[in-house]
Structures are given as structure tokens and as C-alpha cells.
Amino acid sequence: ILNVEQSPQSLHVQEGDSTNFTCSFPSSNFYALHWYRWETAKSPEALFVMTLNGDEKKKGRISATLNTKEGYSYLYIKGSQPEDSATYLCAFFGGTSYGKLTFGQGTILTVHP
């Protein structure tokens, strides 16, 4: 069973704060690490798909880094806004489950005005 862990489970920040959270995954047989944002009552939306060690990706105020050797990825949000409130999921693609995503339990972010 693949172990994908996200921390913290939940996070409350004030508008304008910058924040980050972590996804840890198996460091062997790595193919890709996916990040999704899931707003209540909507479909999870893909943020990033990261495949290379040392990869850094950015979309607006959100960025992510990847370390496949030690098995972790960070997601950063700069200057959080209330509309960033959502559950952020990471998913590991690889290992013996090639072709399938194994999800972490998510980090619930609440940004207070």
C-alpha cells in the first residue's frame, strides 16, 4: 500500500498571509506528483503535474516544488485570498500502481477576510 501523507490536515490563515503545506510520498518508482484544488461543491481542478526532481511550477500566486529523492513536494500560496479557500490534494503516480493515482487526505485551507 502506497503511503501519501499531507500536512497539516487543516490550516486557517488571514487574508494576505502566505502559506505552504507538504505532501510526502514514496521516493522509489516515481513517475509524477499531481496537485489538485477542490472547492466545495465543485470538481477537483488540476493545479500542477510535476515529473522532474527539482521541478518548480507556478500559476499566479500558487507555486510548487518537488524533491523526488526525499519524497516530498511543497505547495506555496503567496498573499492568500478568501477565494483560495479549498481542499488541496496531492496524488502520487508511480510505484507498483503505475497508471493509477494514490491520493493524500488533503489539506483544508480557510482564508479569513
Next chain:
Amino acid sequence: GAVVSQHPSWVICKSGTSVKIECRSLDFQATTMFWYRQFPKQSLMLMATSNEGSKATYEQGVEKDKFLINHASLTLSTLTVTSAHPEDSSFYICSARYDDRASYEQYFGPGTRLTVT
């Protein structure tokens, strides 16, 4: 971006009845569709993987006779929960992708909340 719809968004049914959930890729042809289940405060758990025209591949511990999956076309997959019981009450969500490479994301439907009374 690619859009996946799921219907119904919520359903209440009586114990012993069957419920069908549809998952459609609206603007692309999906090589593969996935069905997940989510229990409260837990991660998305993959139930099965389906490819058009072939039998679904179920994850360990998922009863294939209880959760029937039909992938009739490149844009439609259905999940039927047969003889539903209260313990089947959960959130079910599908996803689809048009490329099986690791670098391609999955596109999710909005999910279906099933309550069995």
C-alpha cells in the same frame, strides 16, 4: 479545460434498491475513466479503473458484483450500486483522462452524494 460531468449530484435511495451514477467527458474522448469513493475525513480511494469496451479493473476489497461499472463509449462510464445498503452511503466521484502518460492530469466530475436509508 476538459470537462467531466457526473449525474446525479446527490441521491437518496431505500435499502435494497440499485442506483446508477453516470460520468461523462463532455469535450474529449477518455482513454480511461476512474471511480473513487471518499469516506468522511479520508482521502479519495480508487474503486476501479475502466477502459472503453473492456471489463473494469477493481481494486482489492471492492466487490465487483456490488459496484457494476460499464464503460460503453469513450465519453461515458456508469457505476451502478446494486442492492444498496446504508454502509454504501458515501461520496462517489469519477475522473477521466485522455492520455495515459504520468504527466497528464485526470479531470474530475463534481461527485455524487449517495445516501441509503
